[in-house]
Amino acid sequence: MNNTPVIIVSGSKGQLGYELQQQVAANSQFEYVFTDREELDITNAAQVRAEFEKHKPAFFINCAAYTAVDKAETDKDLALAINATAVGIIAECCKAYGTKLIHISTDYVFNGNGTAPYEPDETTDPVNYYGYSKLIGEEKAIAHNGPNTVIIRTSWVYSTHGHNFVKTMLRLMKERESISVVNDQVGSPTYARDLAIAIMKVVRQIQQTGKVENGFYHFSNSGVISWFDFAVAIKEIADLNCAVNGIPTSGYPTPAKRPAYSVMNTEKIKEVYGVKLPEWRESLKECMAALLNG
Template sequence: MKLLVFGRGGQLALALRDQGAAQGHEVVCLGRESLSIADGGAVAAAVRGHAPDLIVNAAAYTAVDKAESEPEEAFAVNEAGTRNIAVAARADDIPFLHVSTDYVFDGSGDRPWREDDPTGPLGIYGKSKLAGEQAMASAGWGRSAVLRTSWVFSPYGANFVRTMLRLGADRPELRVVADQRGRPTGAHDIADALLLMAPHVAAGTAQGLYHFGGAAPTTWHGFAQAIFAEGVRHGRPVPTVHPIATTDYPTPAARPGNSVLDCSRFLALPGARLPDWRPSLARAVDALLAMG
């Protein structure tokens, strides 16, 4: 299978490159240096020129706090870009998978969020991602699906694991939010989930919204403790991690308190499972610390 991935240097695009190649697929990744997905003509030309068997949109504006002051940029990528890819996929009859986020919800309550729950994003990033989902739906392409996920980490790019390892190397004590809850999710596990969905989307038997994440929900505080526990294997110091409230760590963009996604619909697909995020974390920590 030939995959055309929009996105090149991000966590998910690089994970799709790894996992796609490992499964014997040809993977072509297009980054911002090649084209802007906000340019519909460029997107259509790329799809037509590469003639893939599957398109995955792993490109996104993900700077949650910066988006509050750059709404036009966020919507250009997350809404217009998604629409452009969906329209091109429909025009050339190519299955299309798009990746979205838990930030489309307001984070209220304490039960996991289902695909049919009312959305209510708290900030520009979430609003732009929801607008992308809606733009994709308006394109009317049946052989397409959206995979919402959360708390993505990998050995690549900027993410919570890299940040904690950096801070933990220099500080004996850290303060980490303990009242936000979600599913840490390895980017390589997301890539595997997308590849599992691909034949079902191509056949038209999987479409619409799906949720996916690591099997065991936790808090950012709990996640940080797990990261430092993995660092012990490399002789890294273990800082004291103090739990704090969201109100103790103000940010430009509000974060959802409850980001746990209900993944039942994904689990109904043949062969689907929710991976334990801890082995993926161990591999990510090993890779990051090997880089120095």
């Protein structure tokens, strides 16, 4: 009988799911079951239960999510089904099978009116429906599988894979002579590869110690910038000529409101799980080198 602990990963074709697959290729400590939406639709309770019964996983890493922030304002039922109801189903199964749940959430659970980095236990108050749906997901994860659950909130995720700000900026900067980017929303970018490395560090520590330091954690790259700063850095690293103009949020109306101050305090994940948080520009350079040379 094979006693290698199994890790199920949902949302394997997303940015984070993809980067997790890159991380674990050479690691034989676990058996990985990477599932995309076709293989495991997390809103399908029967399918989720069958997957747990089949694999009796030691860990479930939930990278699946409804991430279209503006669309969520009108596509509320689906956003809630994926970001909240499905998380409840997964957490119930985790409870039934003694599975440790690593669930990914967002800085958008906070209202962005703060002036100091948000602590993991600070009061939540989402300003858009995506943030609300993710918050309900957090609550369901804790309610059903609290002692065996680690929730990692992250922000401004990008990678070489999928849709993200870095790839959009590179495309627009090549097409246009100038672009306008908001300069009054600040936060911290996260290279999905760094988050994937952090998640695997958390998983390995739990497996080695047999102890889940459960609850809420924050992970992003270190440093605080605006979207405008982010765009300027992308332009500089790619050595493009496009002019980048800073504009206020009021000059770029979107269906979903965005938090103005989206900075999270990331100390806890460093202290408890020994995770490293690379500096944002260094990680951006690494991702862009892969993008531009790939």
